[in-house]
Amino acid sequence: MREHPPQRSPEVEVRILDPRLNDWGLPRYQSAGAAAVDLMACIDEPLLIAPQAPAVLVKSGIALNFGDMSLAALVLPRSGLGHKKGLVMGNGTGLIDPDYTGEIMVSVWNRNPAGSDPIEITPGERIAQMIFVPVLRPDFRVVEAFSNETARGAGGFGSTGG
Numbered sequence: 001m002r003e004h005p006p007q008r009s010p011e012v013e014v015r016i017l018d019p020r021l022n023d024w025g026l027p028r029y030q031s032a033g034a035a036a037v038d039l040m041a042c043i044d045e046p047l048l049i050a051p052q053a054p055a056v057l058v059k060s061g062i063a064l065n066f067g068d069m070s071l072a073a074l075v076l077p078r079s080g081l082g083h084k085k086g087l088v089m090g091n092g093t094g095l096i097d098p099d100y101t102g103e104i105m106v107s108v109w110n111r112n113p114a115g116s117d118p119i120e121i122t123p124g125e126r127i128a129q130m131i132f133v134p135v136l137r138p139d140f141r142v143v144e145a146f147s148n149e150t151a152r153g154a155g156g157f158g159s160t161g162g
Helices: 079-085
Strands: 013-016 035-038 045-051 055-067 072-075 087-089 094-096 102-110 118-123 126-134
Touching: 045 055, 045 102, 072 079, 072 087, 072 102, 079 118, 079 126, 094 102, 102 126
Parallel strands: none
Antiparallel strands: 013 055, 035 126, 045 118, 055 102, 072 094, 072 126, 087 102
16 A cells, blocks of 8 residues: 655644543544544433434534634544444534534434334444545636536436446
8 A cells, every 4th residue: 555645734623522532532533544533422321313213413522623714524424333223414414614613413313214223322432423624615707608518518317327
């Protein structure tokens, strides 16, 4: 595997809002190649998520200050929980805007069929992952026609054969 030269990582301030994270573990990358940090359920007692019930917001116990408006975060499901248990994000993907400094909340949903067992979330359980992404904010220019054409053009869903 080819390693990339080290690059300076942006610094993000993290406020610990739930002191139990000091024992459970602060946000960190779980391996040398991990792209995201895990978020933990900062709840006081086990939480049962019924199948097909409305999504539930779970506190993460942290707040962020990006200090840089060209950086945002995405909250994603942990792949193992989604695949093995059926616990996914209630909103698909959560977006943390760079100007939001409140507590990060995780929307969880049990996608299993009605009648299945509920999914139990325990205090301190890793329930989601958060990845940091660059933000590009282009200037928009209103035009009557596009300045160049592409081979695909306006072909929509399935137009490329997939």
